[in-house]
Amino acid sequence: MINDDKLYVWHPYAAAIDKNPVYSVKKAKGVYIHLATGEKLVDGMSSWWCVINGYNHPKLNKAIKDQISKFSHVMFGGFTHKPAVDLARKLNAITPRSIQKVFFSDSGSVAIEVGMKFAIQYWYSKNLEKKKKFLTVKSGYHGDTFATMSVSDPINGMHSVFKKTLLNQIYVSKPEDSRDFNLKKSKSLKQIEQKLKEKHSSIAAVIIEPIFQGAGGMRVYHPDYLKKLKKLCEKYNVLLILDEIATGFGRTGKLFGFEHSNIVPDILCLGKSITGGYMSLAATMVSKEIAKSISNKDPGIFMHGPTYMANPLACSVALANINLLLSYDWEKKIKNIESAVFNSFKEISKNKSVKDFRVLGAIGVLEMKNKVNVKSIQKKCVEHGIWLRPYSNLIYIMPPYVISKKDLTFLLNKLKKVIELEY
Ligand SMILES: Cc1ncc(COP(=O)(O)O)c(C=O)c1O
Structure with missing residues (x-):
């Protein structure tokens, strides 16, 4: 073999x-x-x-077996089903109230792409079409597809072959290590404020992994950094996309990384451990305000729809996995x-x-x-x-x-x- x-x-x-x-x-x-x-x-x-x-795990095996005997998949365009609705309701119950609508997709990278598209379409719906760039920090990692590569660390090697074909985004220094962090002296935060001041009219969102940068360096940064970043996003009218694909569902000691800072993102991306490793599933959650604004402005629809969106087997095992996690x-x-x-x-x-x-x-x-x-x-x-x-x-x-x-x-x-x- x-x-x-x-x-x-x-x-x-x-x-x-x-x-x-x-x-x-x-x-x-x-x-x-x-x-x-x-x-x-x-x-x-x-x-x-x-x-x-x-x-x-017997409980997770059972969730898939129960669902497979009903149906393994149906298209999500025009149909809905209990596994998807129950999972969306559960995700709502464990995340802040202002983020409500759940868009399911099949991998972490796609969940980020979807989050970025939501941010761009949101500003389009506000007649601010120029807001289409993303600001991010060095040492980040958000996936291997083209838009996600464009917001991952520009020089850490992984994607250097594709550098010249990528969208041009705005980078600042990586967040200081949590042990060296000083809110008043943070070079990274100063650069963010400067870039936002200069370029906010062309920036759709800041995208970052909360508290812990994963594949781009395995680094821990300070909760106060994220708190201040959220304030800067609000001040300069820019959305905050949090990539919780690695940190979500307890890994950092809180259910979600952003809970260390007590802030709420505008767009939240989840994946990886959502199904406990059984199937590939990801979710992009957006605020009520984003959902309303996109839907009220022509074309009035969000232009994305993966074939395996909200796969019932994946949604069933995800719900069982989250319930299992919360049961102990x-x-x-x-x-x-x-x-x-x-x-x-x-x-x-x-x-x-x-x-x-x-x-x-x-x-x-x-x-x-x-x-x-x-x-x-x-x-x-x-x-x-x-x-x-x-x-x-x-x-x-x-x-x-x-x-x-x-x-x-x-x-x-x-x-x-x-x-x-x-x-
Ligand atoms: C923080 C983060 N975002 C996005 C991704 C991409 O997820 P996927 O590999 O499921 O596309 C990863 C994968 O390692 C990740 O760690």
Whole structure:
């Protein structure tokens, strides 16, 4: 099978025939991933932020099975169904009152594209068509499609090949690390204010990941930064789009990242862990004001409509996943993960190869002095029964919230061992 994989299959961020191995998965249950070669790995990645409640969960399996026996899909143009309406109602119940309308799509990148289109069409509806650019911060990451690449970090390499074909947006310095933040002295906020002052008549929205910048650098910034940013958006009549695709549904210790700052976005993008890693689904939520204004001005419709929009299987499992999350003390579980990871990373960071470490909620990041050898580290991880996927100079973990104390201790001890062997 691995040979056919090499022949026919292209993997993410990889060459056609990649130098890094891929490991064949036979089954997964709880926090364990079982390989075809017999190894059992404790998952430290939640499959890229998604699997918050563990693999193969009976309640989530049941939600899909129940729905599949009714219907797996119907077009959403002209039809509606209970899974979509129940999920939209649930999302309304757990987010601020002013954001109400839910637009479903199939991936995080598309949810951001949709959010950007909403922002542009909103200003169009206000006869302010010139407001069509986006202001964003460096070190951000919002996806791999063209518009999302245009608001992701312009030089961190991932998208450098496409640089010349991208929409030209407005960038400012990345938010200061939360430990170095000073509200009055923040260079990033000063640049934002300056750009907004100069260019607000051409800016539709500011787009940012709240509190934690993910794939663009795995950085934590201060809640007061976001509070001030919201005020600046209001002052200069610019919308605020929050990308909660990675941070949403508890990962940072609050249900949503923006809750650390007690602010409300105009447009909220959700994805990844919404279905607990079962199916690809994303949601873009907009304020009542945006919904009303777009609908009241010719053409009176929002021009987007994915074929698999509001897929009933995905909506059913998303609702079951959110209900499951809210049924246990997830805040306590995440606090426990946070303190265990902090203690362990403090110890690991004594290794001279570690430059810095940061921990927020169920996210732990080791920033190494140099670029890591992904192939070598991953091989050692597999040999020691854990699953991680470092990149650049970052080794990070974000385990499923349901990980037991014993498995978390195992994950952290083995990671320490791998780092000792590697450096
Ligand atoms: C913050 C953020 N936004 C958007 C995306 C894109 O989501 P997707 O990979 O589902 O398109 C990601 C994916 O890693 C992300 O972390």
